[in-house]
Amino acid sequence: MSAAMDKAMLELSLDEEDLPFEMPDLPxxxxxxxxxxxxxxxxxxxxxxxxxxxxxxxxxxxxxxxxxxxxxxxxxxxxxxxxxxxxxxxxxxxxxxxxxxxxxxxxxWIEQPPPDYLQFVLLWVQIRNIPVNYYTKEAITALGDLVGRVVTVAFDPEKSQIQEFVRVQIMFNVANPLKKCRIISFKNIGPVEIFYFYERVQKRCYHCQRMTHEKSACPILERQRQNQDILEKMGLVEDRPKAKPVLMEGDPLFGVLEEHQVGIHPILGRPKIASEVLDGMRQYLLVAEGEERRIREERVKKSVKEAELNPVTERMVLRLEPPPVVTKDLNRGKGLVFGFEAADVNSSLSHSIPGGQKLMGAAIAAAGGVSSLTNPRLINYGAASTSSSSGFSFSGNSSTANVTGLFEGGPSGTVKKSGKPRRRPYVTKRNLRAVEDSAKKWSTGEVIVKPSVNAEKRKEFEVTTNGGKVARQKTFETVPSEGPSSS
CATH class of the missing domain: 3.30.70.330 (RRM (RNA recognition motif) domain)
Incomplete structure (x- = not known):
């Protein structure tokens, strides 16, 4: 048994290579x-x-x-x-x-996703406490860039604004904290605290304001506790590690640009100057020597400093980011907003329907039942109701609609109106009145119209008078408040 085991162990190869498997490139x-x-x-x-x-x-x-x-x-x-x-x-x-x-x-889904795939989310941010002299598209974009890259600015300077904030849509890095406020220094005003509110964001860490963990599992607090314990045991002072420099010796831009100009942006998590721009600067400097090289270095320094003075130029020229989209829809991205902007829809429907707003179908569309316009029965019935004075109205599919008609608004939605009760005498009084009326008519020989089983037809009776002639009623006459015949 031991000989067979030794033979099997000798046959095993420890140097066996695991060759990669190539997946067939077939549909x-x-x-x-x-x-x-x-x-x-x-x-x-x-x-x-x-x-x-x-x-x-x-x-x-x-x-x-x-x-x-x-x-x-x-x-x-x-x-x-x-x-x-x-x-x-x-x-x-x-x-x-x-x-x-x-x-x-x-x-x-992207077939070849970039390295920062699923690292950014689109957020709508409300910016508050903006100074009155800085309600411009450029200033709002600059304030939004402090928390993320601005994609859309919901701002219309030509219309009245009833909200105390301005909304911008940003591309937010989920590794960064959701900053609630920033201190901004304005010329001739001084420092002003700008507040940020992030829409649709529910929970976050109460210590570092990140969306990736709870406060009990915050890695920053855990690291601080561990470092504090180590420092207390060793009696040392904590030293922050220095960041690795971006421009190394031998780089054409070394000594031309400062390290803080090419570092990582603290908000965006990306380089302050795009790699394509840095490569273009290096090529621009490498093709020259001597005095021409020094002149080009000064041009690069000057152009970068001038671009950094204007946030819009810095964004488009140095970081190669597209400009934000400005929309006049102040409620964009909020979902369903109830307001009084349905006039345009009603006016467009009046052109497509004969008779315009006079049809009941247009009123149904205004109340929310646009889908019912495709049903000809509803349109015809609404037109007939408009010509009559029955007061019929259709409230559509919305439980919050408040229109006049058979329904009215209540605390729990639309409820049926309780109309005034009819003032009619008791049943006994009505029966007595019907007997008296019928006795008078039989004695005078008047024609009696008795209601039949079918309410739509009435049968005509013939009554014999003193002369023996037969009187036939050709037109029906109804008596108000007439009770059933006692004959």
Missing amino acids: EFSSTERNKRSLIGRLLNPSCQKMSSLILDMPRKWQKYNRVRGIALSRERFQFIFQNEYDLEDVLSKGLHSFNEWSLAIER
Whole structure:
């Protein structure tokens, strides 16, 4: 037995190489076509967000049940594949999403994602306490760049503004803290505290203001505790480690630009000068020597300092970032906002419907029931109701609509109106009055019209008078408050 074991051990090779397996490049092995209608997301706080619950609950939360399916890719990353493009765009347009009150980083699927993929999220920020002399697009953009790269500015200087803040949409790095305020120095005003409020952000760390953990698990607090314990035991003073320099000796830009000009931006988490711009500067300096080289170095210094004076130029020239989009829709990105801006919709409907706003169909569309205009029965019925004075009105699908008619607004929605009660005599009095009226008419020989079983038809009776002639009623005459015949 031992000889067989020794032989098997000798046959084993410790130098066996694990050759890489090359996946066949065939369509049936790839899911690229399916992934084109999908979203990739990341849990920002996996300790408080359960992946299995997210995969099952998010389709219901998006109201896309049975039209999207989720896949757990790892402990932090997930994928949702949609059946149609409209649902995917609808989810992306809603802005920041959260699960279990903690935010999610969601982006559209990319075949070759960049290194910072799922590192940034789009946030709407409210900027408050802006000085009155700085309500301009450029100043608002500069204030928004202090917390993230501004993508959209919701500002219209030509219209009245009822809000005490200005909204901007930023590309926010989830590794940075959500700063609540910044001290800004203005000329002829002095330092002013600018406040920031982040929309749709629910939970964050109460110490470092980051969206990736709770205060009990804050790594900054944990590191401070550990360093404090070590320093107390050794009796030393903490020294902060120095950052690695960007410009090394031998670099053409070494000595031309200062280190703080090419370092990492503390807010954006990216270099203050793009790598493409730095490479262009290096090529510009390497092609010259002697006096021409010194002249070009001075030009580079001067151009960089001038660009740093203007935030817009610094953003577009040095960092190569696109300018922000300015929109006049001050409520953009807020979702459904109830207001009085439906006049344009009603005016457009009046041109497409004969008779304009006189039709009941236009009134139904104004109340929210635009889909009912496609039903001809509702349109005809509304037109007939408009010509009559019945006071019929349609409130549409909105429970908050308050219109005159058969319904009225109440504390819990629209309720049916309670009309005034009819003042009619008791049943016994009505029966007595009917007997007296019928006795008088039989004695005088008048024609009696008795209501039949069908309310739409009335039968004509013939009564014999003293002359023996038959009197036939050709036109019906109704007696007000006439009771049923006692004959």
